[in-house]
Amino acid sequence: MEKIAYLGLGIMGQGMVGNLLTAGYPVTVWNRTADRCTPFVERGAKQADTPAQAVSDADVIMYCFSDDAAVEEVVFGKDGILAGCNEGQIAVNMTTLHPDTSRREAAAYAEKGVKFLDAPVFGSKNEAANGGLWIVVGGEQALYEQVKPILEVLSETTHYMGGTAMGASMKLVGNLVVASQIEALGEAMTLATKAGLDPEDVLGVLHVTDFKSPIFDGVGGGLLKRDFSTNFALKLMLKDANLIAKFAQDLNVPTPAVAATREVIKAAVNKGWGEENASAFIKQLEDQAGVVVKKG
Amino acid sequence: MEKIAYLGLGIMGQGMVGNLLTAGYPVTVWNRTADRCTPFVERGAKQADTPAQAVSDADVIMYCFSDDAAVEEVVFGKDGILAGCNEGQIAVNMTTLHPDTSRREAAAYAEKGVKFLDAPVFGSKNEAANGGLWIVVGGEQALYEQVKPILEVLSETTHYMGGTAMGASMKLVGNLVVASQIEALGEAMTLATKAGLDPEDVLGVLHVTDFKSPIFDGVGGGLLKRDFSTNFALKLMLKDANLIAKFAQDLNVPTPAVAATREVIKAAVNKGWGEENASAFIKQLEDQAGVVVKKG
């Protein structure tokens, strides 16, 4: 089995490394806050002191960070991945990031003889832990096919989207849909509540129609319980909304509804809800609507 | 079995009456354009010349019209339902309409001793034809239970939402979600297309993730084929978007994203696409994005 270096042990990384170990892959881990490595070392993983060290003898280098700036630092920075990688290796970036960063990575790796895929994932904590992610991949198709067995350990489905940056692009396109759906649910629920409908009944309808979506069940359930504990933090959704806006700007695509949604997310973060779950931006819609809800 | 009067033989009404006849109910039909009654008369329905005549000896009076103005005319107008109905009957309005119109109907029927439910439906042509609608009902719960067996002939699920106008309210809340999802899909697809992604691949991803929705498959499929033939006309979706805006105004609920979406739908109708399928408003997003697509 391929030797895997996995860098970045946030919520997503922890889930993925757990599944790689379960599947029997030899894994070397690195994380900025080193003590997050401990549980994996106890399960047999090696721990590296720097990104460069982590990747030095890997076959496949995988990483998932919180944003472009972290990629910048860990890949391009001092003792970074580029400083330690070698010809013939494969790098797979699973971070949600701007497609241009993927393009810069691909070019930098190519100079070192390293092949590169951008392979961001849909799904959050639970899907990462259960190997149920949906992975969207950009890069050479033959490389995708080669890495696919590893990705399948982590995922329910994998999708080849085209050349370099097409995985990153698909991720932003999908996140646009996610933000739009949470906004739609929030507008629907505030309107329903003020109209005198029972929120639980409304979710019951949204559960069965042809415009139903699992996200309405998930976010709606949390909403009913006033449970905004974090699967995916609102501050990260704001970061993604900003990435989507930049992406739409670069391509000069008008996206009026998600642009309006971004302004709501900004306001929610200003209210201090950035560390709560992404769905907490519905509370801003409630605030604007003058909806008073009982705290669960 | 109850004698049913059914008024309004548009796309939805035709499907519903067909299923009522199949289920063995005796049905009297009326439609403004009388010749739409013929196929149902051939299947055993009686045909009435006026709404008043149609309802005179019915147990249950059902109707589904295109808008509030039609309800106004057929219910309250000359030779209308109120002129012909009698104490002890039950009226069920399946039209998508403003909740205030439901309230006025309920009050008017009450004066005649007629009980009333507002019971709009989700789903369009196919669901109506196949008895697969989702029906949301407002009015007295006991009355709902009484009428439920008839509604179940037409539907996959029925939902009791609360007192008078709660069915109508739920319908507008749901339509807000529908419009938001088509907008989200349109923004996603124009962004994806300009980014160089293959639209079919994008729909493949949207088909499996936890933000998937049957509406993305349906609308997306039509989009790929450039098939905007009508299940539900865009001009009717504009009418609904205007109803939602009025409803949100009456309750003073800010709904920034669907407000932005309404402006897009307006522009699409100005382009002359009002008679095409509702999903045709995505063409306006393409126009704004400068996306040129091959015509199927």
Place this chain on the structure above:
Amino acid sequence: MEKIAYLGLGIMGQGMVGNLLTAGYPVTVWNRTADRCTPFVERGAKQADTPAQAVSDADVIMYCFSDDAAVEEVVFGKDGILAGCNEGQIAVNMTTLHPDTSRREAAAYAEKGVKFLDAPVFGSKNEAANGGLWIVVGGEQALYEQVKPILEVLSETTHYMGGTAMGASMKLVGNLVVASQIEALGEAMTLATKAGLDPEDVLGVLHVTDFKSPIFDGVGGGLLKRDFSTNFALKLMLKDANLIAKFAQDLNVPTPAVAATREVIKAAVNKGWGEENASAFIKQLEDQAGVVVKKG
């Protein structure tokens, strides 16, 4: 001089009647809350008990109410203007209202042989008091010329805009601009404040450039002093924003920015600021931006 009946003694009506009396016109006043008539009676006005009585022997019937519903009641209602008016009279409606209401009024007056102008005004408390309004008029041009000397007592300028409802239409078009400018100022000031600029310095720049406007001085001055005392109540601006939205809906005109602005105004009213000055909706923008300002 023409005998004038003036109905409606709100902030605007009080200013206008004062100027009519100063100019020497014989005026009969009516107001729902009768004691508002007292100061004008003391200055020589006659007081009527009902609208019908007020207009019975007038040459020119003028009125300015808070909304379409008030027009509906006072013009069309029991003991209303239509019940008391006579052939040969002239009616001038100065209310900000939907153009369709003007059209209905014109038709109803025509049946009684009464000529009609819709003549809403720009300006608020101070302009009304000082005879400095800007009046926009719809109806027959000859009639406009006939009434112009009276209007000039009240105004800085008068503008003939075209046939019936063109005055009402122009008023809504102008109010769209007003709402847009207050929104622009609010967005500019919250952005400036968070950037560390001094609000007073910013207003100094907005005072001199080629995008300057008196409204920035007026609203901006109140903003600096945190003075939101009422010239024109926010709840009335929300009413106007709703009228503009209906007008844009009837003409199917996309107005994306003012549509976004309406959602902000709604939220501000939900915060309880409806009785404050219209400019108070900037507080909602501050709230969304997390801008904390010292209370004046």
Place this chain on the structure above:
Amino acid sequence: MEKIAYLGLGIMGQGMVGNLLTAGYPVTVWNRTADRCTPFVERGAKQADTPAQAVSDADVIMYCFSDDAAVEEVVFGKDGILAGCNEGQIAVNMTTLHPDTSRREAAAYAEKGVKFLDAPVFGSKNEAANGGLWIVVGGEQALYEQVKPILEVLSETTHYMGGTAMGASMKLVGNLVVASQIEALGEAMTLATKAGLDPEDVLGVLHVTDFKSPIFDGVGGGLLKRDFSTNFALKLMLKDANLIAKFAQDLNVPTPAVAATREVIKAAVNKGWGEENASAFIKQLEDQAGVVVKKG
């Protein structure tokens, strides 16, 4: 008099250099396309081959470029200003740019002992040519006072806004207002036109009220004549709208109306109007409204 190096001879630079020469300042000019220097050389200016050469013996270094990327290249690049400047000089950047770029410039100049002001200008072609700009300045106040006599040659007013980047910040705040006003005018005019009002009459009203603005006269006049010849190109306004969006993002300030406006500007550029005057984005509003106007 101070020796001035002026770099960047676009529409703005040409006007400013002309006025500096008229005032008697010794000026050395540089422009990427060298032949733009010729008319100024004929009037006595020196011409330099590189930015570094241009600034080498200047007292005051002034420049105005089209965007941040040009600043990046000419200031920080090979043979750029930083390569040629010397301790004791003063640099004044008049470009509309992101405040962070000003901060980076200030830091880089400080290392060379050069003092720095960011001093973007309001006004376009005519104001630049006539010395009628409005200049907003960030940096040390004493430095501002020192340079003020030179700035006054170029301007109607100068405004000290605070420390480094406060000039750049004020410029973006002002441009937000400009974009909002053009949008408001466009929405107003399309609504008015569809309502049957005469656009010239509407502009007559906007010319006198307390929400009037010189920009409505200027842009409105062009609109009536269908004259979209360039004072300030739409593609530059899109660049500015994108800068404003980035600035609002960095400060996390919701700006819903100008966010909606940006989407309209994007669409207008997609229609191919980027080289026309900024006001040409009103044509996109007309397109969305289905307004057909006669071409001038």
